[in-house]
Amino acid sequence: MTVSKKLIEIEGQRGILQIMLVLQRNGEILYGKLYNNKPFVEISNNSTAKRALALLLKHHLINERERDDRKAKYYRLSDKGIRIATLINKMEKILEEK
Numbered sequence: 001m002t003v004s005k006k007l008i009e010i011e012g013q014r015g016i017l018q019i020m021l022v023l024q025r026n027g028e029i030l031y032g033k034l035y036n037n038k039p040f041v042e043i044s045n046n047s048t049a050k051r052a053l054a055l056l057l058k059h060h061l062i063n064e065r066e067r068d069d070r071k072a073k074y075y076r077l078s079d080k081g082i083r084i085a086t087l088i089n090k091m092e093k094i095l096e097e098k
Contacts, residue, residue, distance in 0.1 A: 006059060009055065010055060010059065013051055013052050013055050014043070014048055014052065015035075015041075015043040015048050015049060015051075015052040016052045016055060016056060017088050018041050018042060018043060019034055019041070019043075019049070019052055019053070019056065019062075019075075020056070020061065020062075020077065020081060020084065020085040020088055021085060021088055021089060021092070022034065022040065022041055023062065023075060023076060023077045023081070023085065024077060024082065024085035024086070024088075024089060027076065028065070028074045028075065028076040029074065029075055029076075030072060030073070030074055031049075031053075031072070031073040031074070031075065034049050034053070034075065035048065035049035053075065056075075056081070059080075060078055060080055060081075061077065061078055061080055061081035061084060062075050062076065062077055062078055062081050063075070063076050063077075063078050
């Protein structure tokens with residue numbers, strides 16, 4: 001049995017795991033806070049963040065909301081995203097074990 005193409009696609013995009021954990025821990029986040037915001041997120045490139053967000057949206061792992069007054073975009077985990085972020089959080093804890 002092979003690994004699914006969706007998993008391979010997500011694995012190949014830098015920043016996805018970080019974004020999902022940040023959204024899990026902080027709820028809804030303004031787009032600009034999802035990159036170049038150490039130690040909050042270790043993504044230093046705007047285009048990397050955009051690609052990661054596009055992939056998360058494509059797989060319905062996050063929801064996007066725009067504020068009409070400023071065209072600011074906010075992101076939040078979807079129900080499916082919450083379930084995956086919970087697994088990523090467990091992975092992180094296992095990796096931190098000695």
